[in-house]
Amino acid sequence: MNTNDENDIGVVFRKTLGHYTVHTDGREIDCVLSSLLRKELIFPTADPTSLRHAVQEVREINHVDPVAIGDRVRYVDAGDSRGMIVEILPRGSKLSRPAPVPGQRVFEQVIVSNADLILPVFSAANPTPKWGLLDRYLASAEAAGLPALIVINKLDLAWKNPSLDEDIEIYRHIGYPVLLVSAITGEGIEELKQALQGKLSAMVGKSGVGKTSLLNAIQPELGLRVKAVSNGEVGKGRHTTTHLEMFQLDFGGTIVDTPGMREFGLWNISAEELADLFPEMSEYVGQCRFGLSCRHDHEPGCEIRKAVMAGEISPYRYQSYMRLREEL
Amino acid sequence: MRARATSSPFGDFRCSNCHAIVSSAHLLSGVNNRNHCPYCLWSSHLDLFAAGDRLSACKALMKPIGLTMKKSRNKYQCEPRGELMLIHECVECKSLSINRIAADDDSEMVMTVFQESLTLGHQIHALYQEHGIVILHLDDKELVHTQLYGRYAKIPVFDWM
Numbered sequence: 001m002n003t004n005d006e007n008d009i010g011v012v013f014r015k016t017l018g019h020y021t022v023h024t025d026g027r028e029i030d031c032v033l034s035s036l037l038r039k040e041l042i043f044p045t046a047d048p049t050s051l052r053h054a055v056q057e058v059r060e061i062n063h064v065d066p067v068a069i070g071d072r073v074r075y076v077d078a079g080d081s082r083g084m085i086v087e088i089l090p091r092g093s094k095l096s097r098p099a100p101v102p103g104q105r106v107f108e109q110v111i112v113s114n115a116d117l118i119l120p121v122f123s124a125a126n127p128t129p130k131w132g133l134l135d136r137y138l139a140s141a142e143a144a145g146l147p148a149l150i151v152i153n154k155l156d157l158a159w160k161n162p163s164l165d166e167d168i169e170i171y172r173h174i175g176y177p178v179l180l181v182s183a184i185t186g187e188g189i190e191e192l193k194q195a196l197q198g199k200l201s202a203m204v205g206k207s208g209v210g211k212t213s214l215l216n217a218i219q220p221e222l223g224l225r226v227k228a229v230s231n232g233e234v235g236k237g238r239h240t241t242t243h244l245e246m247f248q249l250d251f252g253g254t255i256v257d258t259p260g261m262r263e264f265g266l267w268n269i270s271a272e273e274l275a276d277l278f279p280e281m282s283e284y285v286g287q288c289r290f291g292l293s294c295r296h297d298h299e300p301g302c303e304i305r306k307a308v309m310a311g312e313i314s315p316y317r318y319q320s321y322m323r324l325r326e327e328l
Numbered sequence: 329m330r331a332r333a334t335s336s337p338f339g340d341f342r343c344s345n346c347h348a349i350v351s352s353a354h355l356l357s358g359v360n361n362r363n364h365c366p367y368c369l370w371s372s373h374l375d376l377f378a379a380g381d382r383l384s385a386c387k388a389l390m391k392p393i394g395l396t397m398k399k400s401r402n403k404y405q406c407e408p409r410g411e412l413m414l415i416h417e418c419v420e421c422k423s424l425s426i427n428r429i430a431a432d433d434d435s436e437m438v439m440t441v442f443q444e445s446l447t448l449g450h451q452i453h454a455l456y457q458e459h460g461i462v463i464l465h466l467d468d469k470e471l472v473h474t475q476l477y478g479r480y481a482k483i484p485v486f487d488w489m
Contacts, residue, residue, distance in 0.1 A: 305386070308385035309385050315376055316383065319382065
């Protein structure tokens with residue numbers, strides 16, 4: 001083991017069960033996690049006169065995994081391209097969701113940290129876009145203070161979805177940029193490259209929308225494994241990418257490919273904060289008859305409901321808001 | 329409009345008007361989307377583009393204001409004029425909707441709505457006609473009765489007839 005007190009700093013690019021690949025100075029270090037990062041040590045109240053600093057209690061941390069892709073970590077170099085992560089440096093941003101693990105406690109799952117851009121990827125058809133899921137991604141991105149670029153893949157299949165333009169217009173009207181691409185024909189790929197340049201971006205979306213195919217189209221030498229969506233009428237994607245991984249892009253920037261996510265809840269958001277995560281609603285927050293106490297449901301004098309009825313807010317977005325609110 | 333209405337499953341509810349607990353079981357109502365209270369026939373303004381889409385932000389009460397007939401695509405239907413429908417009007421935004429009468433709707437209450445609709449003025453009839461809704465009038469009383477109680481049921485003579 002490296003005997004120096006100074007530990008190295010790197011970025012987590014890939015993680016599989018118990019192993020983290022940390023990139024530093026062009027090297028890849030296969031790291032394990034220090035047990036201290038999996039525990040929370042509780043010390044007695046600090047008393048300057050006391051010489052005893054014994055740990056009173058050890059608690060499990062409230063995370064599925066304390067390390068996320070994109071984390072800047074301090075590690076101890078053990079030589080032979082191996083090491084141990086001993087500290088996670090403060091995160092600039094994080095995209096989280098409640099861990100979909102059945103059990104009594106709900107844990108935070110940080111999907112990606114220190115990202116600059118979130119790319120919710122949907123397919124024009126096959127599978128049909130779930131706009132409610134997009135609203136969840138967008139609200140999460142807003143909560144994390146991250147800009148989002150909506151990517152609609154499989155443009156070559158757009159003829160199967162006659163309402164696509166109308167649906168996209170809802171998001172363009174709010175102010176979200178929407179990029180129409182096709183990993184098959186290459187349409188829109190150059191624009192996507194420009195948007196990704198110099199940024200740490202994270203692709204999110206359900207299975208089968210073509211996230212990995214897009215990555216292959218952006219950078220063919222990656223040669224990542226892709227599969228066709230299941231045959232028949234189901235049109236559902238098959239889980240092809242099974243782990244999170246970050247890739248360095250030739251033209252500058254990094255991108256995180258995530259496994260398909262069918263469920264996406266909001267982490268650490270209160271019901272009162274939710275309307276602020278819908279940019280078109282945020283301007284009405286506090287203007288209702290019941291002020292900040294308004295739940296924007298049945299309350300009389302609700303300005304958000306009024307805006308929906310006046311056509312200023314999409315009823316679909318309002319419905320997404322109500323569904324998310326019910327979960328909080 | 330999105331290709332598929334994003335209807336969410338909804339269960340039993342309490343009527344906002346009469347506060348009765350209403351079951352949404354298809355077995356009782358005979359309809360896919362329970363639209364109104366079977367006891368007082370009042371509804372809530374929840375749907376916007378299609379039945380069951382639950383996209384309306386109005387959410388105000390909808391009053392049953394009359395009856396109309398809707399042509400059905402069922403060529404075997406015995407009544408050529410179609411199916412008896414309830415007309416609801418939103419008490420806040422005044423939007424109209426016509427809704428199927430459920431199997432467990434109170435027939436007496438439907439007759440009461442019909443009776444009250446007879447007092448609606450010509451102007452209202454004309455206004456609804458602009459929306460393509462023809463409110464049934466006194467001449468249709470036999471039709472209404474037949475639709476509610478069957479063709480062999482004796483038509484009672486009400487004092488308002």
